[in-house]
Structure formats: structure tokens, C-alpha cells
Amino acid sequence: MELRKEYVNELARLMRENDKIVILDADLAGAGGTKPLYKEFPDRCIDVGIAEANMICIAAGLAASGFVPFVHSFVPFVARRALDQIAVSVCYSEQNVRIVGFDPGVHTTSNGGTHMSFEDIATMRAFCNIAVVDIVDGVQLRKALPYITAHKGPMYIRFVRKQTDELFDDSYEFGFGKADKLRDGKDLTLIASGTMLFDAVKAADRLESEGYSVDLLGIATVKPLDEEAVLASARKTRRVLTAENHSIHGGLYGAVTETLSAKLPTLCDAVAVRDKITQVGSLNDLKRDYGLTADDIYARAKQLLTNNG
Amino acid sequence: MTVQQFAKEIRRNTLRCLHSQGSGHVGGSLSIVDALAVLYSRYMHVDPHDPRMADRDKLVLSKGHSGPALYATLAIKGFFPAEWLDTLNKLGTRLPSHVNLNLTPGVDMTAGSLGQGLSCACGLALANRLNGIDRNVYVITGDGELQEGQNWEGAMFAAQKKLDSLIVLVDSNKLQIDGATADVMNVEDICAKFAAFGFDAQRVDGHDYEALDGAIHRAKIAKNGKPQCIVMDTVKGKGVSFYEAMGAGVHSTSVTDEQYEAALNELK
Incomplete structure (x- = not known):
């Protein structure tokens, strides 16, 4: 199964359990795979249009009111374009925002060049308080998501949307901060x-x-x-x-x-x-x-x- | 205490706060005092003893450098001891010159990097809607701050989502660090711009309490699916003659012992 399907299935399950989870997209709900969530949770899914900086700060406002926002875009449009918003409104403000970057590094393939980013982990890692997670496969993503939701503090997560290869099997247990x-x-x-x-x-x-x-x-x-x-x-x-x-x-x-x-x-x-x-x-x-x-x-x-x- | 007396008290305490470090953002702090006085004496549903109360009105001071004016207001309202005002920007203070929601009771959003507050306020207003809380979210931006493009992303969003609980107050003091806003990068016609983005927009004298009161009242009761904007014509450094006369230099300037004493004399 594609990672974006694993992601959206598990997120839907978590959203049914936890009405504080909200998701935000910047015109990539279709590409990123979150679109089905808009049908089931119309109030808690927000497409801000092509405005990533705005999206990060709206998420910060939602988080400041007790919500757990997941924001999505291709890696450079969150982790690069909205850097100051992440620094000030999320990290410095200590808000529980989850920033999800799709298709890290070489996985951008034919959208590469402008959409390719090799510096996201370096920049995110340098900010105070934010956790950084680099996902290998769908099993790991699915197992990590409950933890990602419950974590206190900002988090950056990168994964490949359309990947289907799996390394781990169902017995895998995700340990935050554990190799x-x-x-x-x-x-x-x-x-x-x-x-x-x-x-x-x-x-x-x-x-x-x-x-x-x-x-x-x-x-x-x-x-x-x-x-x-x-x-x-x-x-x-x-x-x-x-x-x-x-x-x-x-x-x-x-x-x-x-x-x-x-x-x-x-x-x-x-x-x-x-x-x-x-x-x-x-x-x-x-x-x-x-x-x-x-x-x-x-x-x-x-x-x-x-x-x- | 009348709103006039409250405003004078805020100005005195704003200068106390700035005097504690000898300088700071004097001009833009003094220009928003009358708006703060009207908001916090007549509109803000807040509880100094429970600053995080869920069912409250919220204020995002997007022009975060005007923190001293908000701190003076909150101290008078009893959110924290007035002695805190003497700690501005000292290591470990609860009052950094740019507002921080984690440090100061009564501060609802962090700001300082200009242009982010309106977007954050959209998030707060949306959260209220999701939580079924019928309260207002106020934003104070500068006029120069509107040069940051993200404001217009936020404005588009507010209109699209029909956030009519959102009230944006623009502190139009017409000066920014490098000179007159009209010369550096003209932002007018602010009312027309917000109206074009789907807001109800009004323009008032930002130092006329009854005009401010009327505008805020109209914005509050509108509830017509449109976010609200009030452009306030203000004077940078308002209330102290020698600060009013400084022009753009008053953005960040000194508050010496002599200046502080002279200012307090004018604010008796």
C-alpha cells in the first residue's frame, strides 16, 4: 500500500478517536492523499490554498487553542518556504504542530530542482524543541502515528507519498528517540x-x-x-x-x-x-x-x- | 476609572516599563494605547485570575514590538504584579519587548516577526468555531506591517472561512522605521484593500474613545459572515508632546530619567 494511503487510513482512525486532531493542506490534499479525510471530517480539514506560511501560523493558532494540527506539503514548501513561521509561531511559541513534508530529497524525481530539498533535516534539527522523524516505510509510519499525535511539542516528519516497498513487518514497534x-x-x-x-x-x-x-x-x-x-x-x-x-x-x-x-x-x-x-x-x-x-x-x-x- | 483615566494610566505604565531599560519601542506602543483602553475597559471578556479561561476574548498583538503597552494594560487589570513592568528585557523576564504567549499571563499569541499575527488569529478564530465558543479574536497590526504579504494570505483565509468573530485593528500611525509609510512603501488605501479582500472595513480616529467604541461595537455585532477591519488613524508617540514631535525616530528611542519625568508631568 502507498504510504499516503497508510497515512490517511491511520490518521482517520486517530481522528475518530480524538476530536482535537485537525489537518491542513496547501492545495496538495489530492497529491498528498489527505482528500478522503475532507469527506469524513469536513470541519477538521482545512485547505488554505497555496499559502504555506499562512498555513503554519493558522496551525499555530489552532494548537494554541488545544488542537493537534497536522500540516502537509512537499518538503521545501513547508520546511524551507515557511521557515520563519515555523521558528517563531511554532518552535519559539512551543506549539504542538506536526509538520509533514512529502517526498524528501531524491524522491521528488521529476519535480526535482525547485521541489527538491536536501537541507530540511538540518534546518529543522537546528530549531529548539522540534523533533525530527525520517520515515522508512508504511509500517513504521502507521506504528509511529499514534505517538506522533500524542507527542508534546512540535514535530517534523518526512516520508515518500507513493512508496510501496516495506522493510518492516507488522511485529515492528516504533520507539520515539530509539534506534x-x-x-x-x-x-x-x-x-x-x-x-x-x-x-x-x-x-x-x-x-x-x-x-x-x-x-x-x-x-x-x-x-x-x-x-x-x-x-x-x-x-x-x-x-x-x-x-x-x-x-x-x-x-x-x-x-x-x-x-x-x-x-x-x-x-x-x-x-x-x-x-x-x-x-x-x-x-x-x-x-x-x-x-x-x-x-x-x-x-x-x-x-x-x-x-x- | 474612566476610559480617559485608564488610557492615561496605561501610558504612564508603558513609559515606566520602557524607562526600566532606558529605551525601546516608544512610538508604536503609545499609538495603540487608546485602542487598548477601550478594548480592555469595555470589550475584552477576560479573567485576570484565569488568563487561559477557554471562554474568553483573545487579542493577538501582531505588531509584537508594542508589548510594553499591552503589559501596562494587563498589569493595571491585575494579570500580574506591576513590579514586573520594571523587568522589561532583563534576562529571565516574563516581559520580553516582543510578546510571548508562554511567558506573560494575558498574552494570547507570540508575535514579533511581523506579518504572522493575522494568520495565527485565523487559527484562534477557527478553533473557537470548532469548540463552539462564541467570542471575538482581536488583532492589532501596524500599517507598515501590512507590507508583509502574509497578512493578505490571512485576510483571504478569514473571508473564505467567514470568520466574522475576527476583528482586525490597524494602527495607522503612518510611520515606519525608515520614514513615512507613504514614502517607504505605501499601503493605502487600507480600508479599500481589506474591503476588496471581503472584510467590512471602517476608518476611525484611533484616539477618539467614542469613535473607537462605536467602531468596535459595530464590528462585534455585525456577525454577517464577514471578518471585520477597523483602520485607526493614530499618532506615533501619542500623549507625550516631545515623542509626538519626533517623527519616524520615535519608533525605537530613549526614555531617560529626564524624559520619563517630563512625560509623567504631561500625563498627570
């Missing part, structure tokens, strides 16, 4: 967020077929980071590779190395976008061009594993 331990290994720590977790699993398979053992952590909650899990793994392997669909500046690699440099200096490298301009293209071409494939993870892992410096 998902996917493999236990001793040679290399591999930490991946969002959809890069799919590539990380493939790379770990290949490394393991060559006799290396990989400690694989999935990170849904980039902020607050599960520092304990990162430190425990790095202490064991002494080599850490991160993988994210985001700029190398200020995202997962930033979060992990901020922790390690202060508490456990460790040899690190990143699979991430290295200051390269956004563009259009197919998903596979974009991933290759930005160095975000399982092969890229494998290659950087091998470099780290053979670096004895």
Missing part, C-alpha cells in the same frame, strides 16, 4: 535514516557475504538522536558510516558526529549529498548521481573497513 537495531555486528557500525535504510540492508548483506559483520541501526528519530545506541555501537566497532537522503551538512551525519566527536572520537564517513545542486531525473538515476545507492554504501564501508589510520 532500530537491525543487525548485530562488530566490524562496522552502519546507521541509516529514512529510505536509505533499504540500501543499507542491501549493503550489509553484501558486506556480510564477504565475511564482515555489520552493526546496523535504523534511525527514524533523527532528533532527539538515540545517543546511547550510537555510542554503544561505535564503542564496539570503532568505525561508523551513516547513510541519509539529505545533505552531508547538518543531517544524520551531523547528529551522529556531533555525538561521537564529543564523547567517543571515532572514524566516520557518510553516504549523503555532498553540496551538489538539485535536479530532475528518475529515482535510480538521481540516487546514482548523488551517490546514494547500496553500492555507494558498500564502497564507503570498504574504505572505512580497510582504513587502519
Whole structure:
């Protein structure tokens, strides 16, 4: 099932239970998949038109009155265009607004260039109080939503609308601020967020077929980071590779190395976008061009594993 | 206390607050005092002992830098001790010069980055509708502030959603930091603009209590599916002769011991 369908189904269930949940869209209710909610909850679904800054502040006003607003748009139109509104009316004001960004990074594909954003996690993470969640699949999204609703404080969530691939099965339990331990290994720590977790699993398979053992952590909650899990793994392997669909500046690699440099200096490298301009293209071409494939993870892992410096 | 006396008391306490740090946003604080006096003596349904009461009128001071005037009003109404007025912008204060809803009892929305208040007020008005609360949400914006495009996104939304509990008061003091609003970036005709966006719009002397009272009363009882706008013609620095005479420089200026004493003498 597409993530946007998982999302809207679970949100509908939560809205039936909790009459304080409201949703806002900026003319992307159809694209984002929230449209069915407008039929069932006409009073609690608000399409503000093409006015994202307005949407964020309306949500802040609703939150200040006890509602839990979910606002939606493509990543750059919330996490970039409405930055000051998020900073002042949401974060500084400590309002319970959930900001949902669709199609992060390379997943913008043919809308890329202008609609592509590799800096959303860095900017959101730098604001005070806001939690940052990078979703890998529909199971994780569905399991996370009750927590996302109940959380106190602002939150930013990014996911891929039309994705159908699943990594987790129904037994998965979402732990806010907790890393998902996917493999236990001793040679290399591999930490991946969002959809890069799919590539990380493939790379770990290949490394393991060559006799290396990989400690694989999935990170849904980039902020607050599960520092304990990162430190425990790095202490064991002494080599850490991160993988994210985001700029190398200020995202997962930033979060992990901020922790390690202060508490456990460790040899690190990143699979991430290295200051390269956004563009259009197919998903596979974009991933290759930005160095975000399982092969890229494998290659950087091998470099780290053979670096004895 | 008459509304005239209340306004004078607000002006005295606004200057007390600004004098505590020696300078601040004098001009735009003094220009909204008469509107605050009318609102808080005759209209705002609020309880100083229960500032978060759900069934209350709300005020969004979108021109958040005029916090000292609102703080003076709230202190007189008993929302917090008057001594707080002497702590403006001191580390750890409950009274930052730009208003913050988490710090100050009686402040309903954070503001300071101009242009966001009207949108936030739309959210408050919509929340009241969803909660079945029949109360007004007032917004005070500056005239220069209307240069921020987001105001017009908010205005469009208010009209589209028929938020007739929303009353926007525009403090048209005709000055902004860089000079006369008409010279920097003309925002007139403000009434016509709001009317074109679907509001009922009125224009009054923002220092005439009965004119203000009449306008607010008309806006409050209209309940015609249209959001309401009252453009208030005001004077920046109103009430203190030497501040009124300063022109654009009064936006942010000093309140020395001598100036404070001279101002209090005028406000006896």
C-alpha cells in the first residue's frame, strides 16, 4: 500500500478517536492523499490554498487553542518556504504542530530542482524543541502515528507519498528517540535514516557475504538522536558510516558526529549529498548521481573497513 | 476609572516599563494605547485570575514590538504584579519587548516577526468555531506591517472561512522605521484593500474613545459572515508632546530619567 494511503487510513482512525486532531493542506490534499479525510471530517480539514506560511501560523493558532494540527506539503514548501513561521509561531511559541513534508530529497524525481530539498533535516534539527522523524516505510509510519499525535511539542516528519516497498513487518514497534537495531555486528557500525535504510540492508548483506559483520541501526528519530545506541555501537566497532537522503551538512551525519566527536572520537564517513545542486531525473538515476545507492554504501564501508589510520 | 483615566494610566505604565531599560519601542506602543483602553475597559471578556479561561476574548498583538503597552494594560487589570513592568528585557523576564504567549499571563499569541499575527488569529478564530465558543479574536497590526504579504494570505483565509468573530485593528500611525509609510512603501488605501479582500472595513480616529467604541461595537455585532477591519488613524508617540514631535525616530528611542519625568508631568 502507498504510504499516503497508510497515512490517511491511520490518521482517520486517530481522528475518530480524538476530536482535537485537525489537518491542513496547501492545495496538495489530492497529491498528498489527505482528500478522503475532507469527506469524513469536513470541519477538521482545512485547505488554505497555496499559502504555506499562512498555513503554519493558522496551525499555530489552532494548537494554541488545544488542537493537534497536522500540516502537509512537499518538503521545501513547508520546511524551507515557511521557515520563519515555523521558528517563531511554532518552535519559539512551543506549539504542538506536526509538520509533514512529502517526498524528501531524491524522491521528488521529476519535480526535482525547485521541489527538491536536501537541507530540511538540518534546518529543522537546528530549531529548539522540534523533533525530527525520517520515515522508512508504511509500517513504521502507521506504528509511529499514534505517538506522533500524542507527542508534546512540535514535530517534523518526512516520508515518500507513493512508496510501496516495506522493510518492516507488522511485529515492528516504533520507539520515539530509539534506534532500530537491525543487525548485530562488530566490524562496522552502519546507521541509516529514512529510505536509505533499504540500501543499507542491501549493503550489509553484501558486506556480510564477504565475511564482515555489520552493526546496523535504523534511525527514524533523527532528533532527539538515540545517543546511547550510537555510542554503544561505535564503542564496539570503532568505525561508523551513516547513510541519509539529505545533505552531508547538518543531517544524520551531523547528529551522529556531533555525538561521537564529543564523547567517543571515532572514524566516520557518510553516504549523503555532498553540496551538489538539485535536479530532475528518475529515482535510480538521481540516487546514482548523488551517490546514494547500496553500492555507494558498500564502497564507503570498504574504505572505512580497510582504513587502519 | 474612566476610559480617559485608564488610557492615561496605561501610558504612564508603558513609559515606566520602557524607562526600566532606558529605551525601546516608544512610538508604536503609545499609538495603540487608546485602542487598548477601550478594548480592555469595555470589550475584552477576560479573567485576570484565569488568563487561559477557554471562554474568553483573545487579542493577538501582531505588531509584537508594542508589548510594553499591552503589559501596562494587563498589569493595571491585575494579570500580574506591576513590579514586573520594571523587568522589561532583563534576562529571565516574563516581559520580553516582543510578546510571548508562554511567558506573560494575558498574552494570547507570540508575535514579533511581523506579518504572522493575522494568520495565527485565523487559527484562534477557527478553533473557537470548532469548540463552539462564541467570542471575538482581536488583532492589532501596524500599517507598515501590512507590507508583509502574509497578512493578505490571512485576510483571504478569514473571508473564505467567514470568520466574522475576527476583528482586525490597524494602527495607522503612518510611520515606519525608515520614514513615512507613504514614502517607504505605501499601503493605502487600507480600508479599500481589506474591503476588496471581503472584510467590512471602517476608518476611525484611533484616539477618539467614542469613535473607537462605536467602531468596535459595530464590528462585534455585525456577525454577517464577514471578518471585520477597523483602520485607526493614530499618532506615533501619542500623549507625550516631545515623542509626538519626533517623527519616524520615535519608533525605537530613549526614555531617560529626564524624559520619563517630563512625560509623567504631561500625563498627570
